[in-house]
Amino acid sequence: MTTPPIAPFVPSFRRTGVYLDHNATAPLKPEVKAAMGQAMDLVGNPSSVHAFGRSARRAVEEARAAVASLVGVKPAQVLFTGSGTEANNFALRGFPGRRLLTSAIEHESVLAARPDADRFGVSRDGVADLDDLERRLAGSDAPPLVSLMLVNNETGVIQPVADAARIARAHAALLHCDAVQAAGRLPLSLSDLGVDLMTLSAHKLGGPTGVGALILAEGLEPETLIRGGGQERRKRAGTENLLGIVGFGTAARLACDGLADAADLAALRDRLEREALAAIPRARVMGAGAARVANTSCLMLPGLPGETQVMTLDLAGVAVSAGSACSSGKVKPSHVLAAMGEDDRSAASAIRVSLGWISDDEAVDRFLTAWTAMARRSTPADG
Numbered sequence: 001m002t003t004p005p006i007a008p009f010v011p012s013f014r015r016t017g018v019y020l021d022h023n024a025t026a027p028l029k030p031e032v033k034a035a036m037g038q039a040m041d042l043v044g045n046p047s048s049v050h051a052f053g054r055s056a057r058r059a060v061e062e063a064r065a066a067v068a069s070l071v072g073v074k075p076a077q078v079l080f081t082g083s084g085t086e087a088n089n090f091a092l093r094g095f096p097g098r099r100l101l102t103s104a105i106e107h108e109s110v111l112a113a114r115p116d117a118d119r120f121g122v123s124r125d126g127v128a129d130l131d132d133l134e135r136r137l138a139g140s141d142a143p144p145l146v147s148l149m150l151v152n153n154e155t156g157v158i159q160p161v162a163d164a165a166r167i168a169r170a171h172a173a174l175l176h177c178d179a180v181q182a183a184g185r186l187p188l189s190l191s192d193l194g195v196d197l198m199t200l201s202a203h204k205l206g207g208p209t210g211v212g213a214l215i216l217a218e219g220l221e222p223e224t225l226i227r228g229g230g231q232e233r234r235k236r237a238g239t240e241n242l243l244g245i246v247g248f249g250t251a252a253r254l255a256c257d258g259l260a261d262a263a264d265l266a267a268l269r270d271r272l273e274r275e276a277l278a279a280i281p282r283a284r285v286m287g288a289g290a291a292r293v294a295n296t297s298c299l300m301l302p303g304l305p306g307e308t309q310v311m312t313l314d315l316a317g318v319a320v321s322a323g324s325a326c327s328s329g330k331v332k333p334s335h336v337l338a339a340m341g342e343d344d345r346s347a348a349s350a351i352r353v354s355l356g357w358i359s360d361d362e363a364v365d366r367f368l369t370a371w372t373a374m375a376r377r378s379t380p381a382d383g
Contacts, residue, residue, distance in 0.1 A: 018317060018319065018366045031250055035246055061075065064078050064249070068215075071179075071189060072192070074218070076233075078214075079235055080211065080212070080240060081213060082210060083211070088113055090236070091214055092176065093114065095223070098143065100118070101117065101173075102119055102120075102147040102148070103339075104120065104121055105149070105152055121339065122339050125287050125289040126339075128148055130164055134167050146164065151186065152181070153180070157287040157290045165193060174196040175194070176196065179199060179200060180201045182293070183252075184205045184258035196216070198215040199214060205255055206357060211241050224236075262293075271364060272368065273297055283301050287340075295355040296353075301349055306349055320352060333347040353367065
């Protein structure tokens with residue numbers, strides 16, 4: 001009996017729905033898909049010394065060079081991982097014995113990596129309180145490790161990482177920066193920011209899921225993450241994800257396009273917020289008083305849970321999220337908004353709208369139509 005072929009899954013968001021969840025995963029860019037398709041013809045293991053293996057190794061190293069160029073470092077400073085979460089764990093667990101300080105608004109993969117971490121606060125607009133950081137660093141008996149993201153994944157608020165790096169350096173601390181949401185949206189330079197470790201993830205750039213990178217300052221050596229073979233400078237053993245790495249490299253080369261499109265995305269985001277607030281005056285934009293990346297809007301609609309908003313919009317063919325999408329579909333009050341001073345009920349009533357390379361005016365129109373209709377229906381229940 002012949003097994004019938006599996007029908008290929010073809011994304012249909014362009015025809016049947018509006019995808020406004022780029023901070024969770026950006027759709028795969030056509031150039032990335034093409035590069036990964038070509039890489040499927042590479043049959044060698046990158047660690048093999050024969051011609052097939054050398055061809056695969058060349059593809060990995062070309063991708064490594066592209067990722068290195070994205071953040072202004074040498075290729076040897078790039079260690080590929082299986083995700084941004086893995087890279088965060090690699091960084092924060094790679095220096096045992098160091099006290100860890102993180103901001104209260106970090107991604108769950110940072111907060112969960114070291115539950116013993118001390119947390120410094122943020123302002124009402126979600127900007128890290130560097131005075132609080134400095135006070136906590138002053139109480140350290142030994143050189144600590146600090147982790148501060150560059151762009152918050154829920155609000156899009158840009159964090160003062162370069163200033164934090166200067167404070168950390170004055171206390172002989174290392175600084176890790178989760179730059180997952182910044183890549184392709186802000187210019188990135190490890191040295192300009194002054195950080196020691198940086199996390200990246202391909203699928204936020206229009207690359208594939210399942211591949212990330214930890215960027216290391218020269219001379220910095222975290223403890224080995226996975227033992228076995230000699231891959232990734234003997235820091236992360238295991239045969240490389242060749243297709244994912246090739247896709248990551250291509251997405252990194254294309255990342256400058258995202259910087260060029262920032263003004264257009266900002267105009268779309270600003271129109272979305274302006275018209276949403278004009279239609280529903282009780283709504284709020286979280287972090288609006290701070291500098292933000294161009295693509296992200298965190299909309300709070302008091303009285304209507306974010307989970308309900310997400311499901312209602314989904315039925316209308318509009319995809320957004322309620323906070324981070326990295327918790328196996330679980331929705332709970334945002335720890336980010338709680339750190340910004342919101343109570344549990346308010347923190348649970350926000351959604352994140354994140355634009356990207358496929359977003360246009362029609363997508364914003366469809367969101368506004370569905371969201372305002374939903375918000376108006378909810379008004380009587382709110383009293």
